[in-house]
Amino acid sequence: MRMTKVAPQIRIRLKVDPVLVARICHALSDATRLAILDRLRNGDQCVCDLVDVLGAGQSRLSFHLKTLKDAGLVRDRKDGRWVHYSLNTETFLAIEAFLASFRKAEDATEAQACCKT
Numbered sequence: 001m002r003m004t005k006v007a008p009q010i011r012i013r014l015k016v017d018p019v020l021v022a023r024i025c026h027a028l029s030d031a032t033r034l035a036i037l038d039r040l041r042n043g044d045q046c047v048c049d050l051v052d053v054l055g056a057g058q059s060r061l062s063f064h065l066k067t068l069k070d071a072g073l074v075r076d077r078k079d080g081r082w083v084h085y086s087l088n089t090e091t092f093l094a095i096e097a098f099l100a101s102f103r104k105a106e107d108a109t110e111a112q113a114c115c116k117t
Contacts, residue, residue, distance in 0.1 A: 024095055027071035032056065033064045037087065040074060044084045
């Protein structure tokens with residue numbers, strides 16, 4: 001299994017569970033979930049803050065946050081009766097490495113023709 005250096009002292013395996021990749025792609029396929037991730041880019045957010053900023057109902061946001069959490073893109077932390085969400089950067093590093101593995105490596109040789117004419 002090939003390893004790649006993503007950031008100083010962080011190594012990610014390029015072989016990623018295809019079910020997890022599908023779950024992540026599904027989570028990223030919705031504009032509301034992308035807006036949530038964009039808000040979390042600035043740090044932890046309480047659900048009540050996300051409701052105010054995104055103008056969506058709490059039940060709708062809870063559904064989207066569960067989808068993001070199930071995909072491993074966000075983490076939650078309970079603080080009394082409130083739940084705070086933050087980005088799970090390890091998942092973003094893993095998916096970044098997975099996608100990068102599709103780029104043609106500089107040292108790769110050209111593919112040989114599979115059929116003889």
